[in-house]
Amino acid sequence: MMLEVKLRKAETAITDQGMIAAAKSQHYEYKFKAMTQEAKAAINKANEDAKAKLDAAHLQFE
Structure with missing residues (x-):
């Protein structure tokens, strides 16, 4: 009986x-x-920021 109780608890x-x-x-x-x-x-944000900076740099050199 005691073993069954312990088994159920386990x-x-x-x-x-x-x-x-x-x-x-x-x-x-x-x-x-x-x-x-x-x-x-x-x-994605870092890529967008880098692209924006690249676009700005291209505009400056044109």
Whole structure:
């Protein structure tokens, strides 16, 4: 009887740990996607700024 109780508690703990691990994994996946979007936005802005400076330089030399 005591062994069954311990086994049930262990199964519950294992299930809980699995759900926690899945939630953490999902959380970090969302963070990674958001970070990637932020990085893409930063790169696009840097490209636009560089292009604007290049265009301005071309206008000065014409």
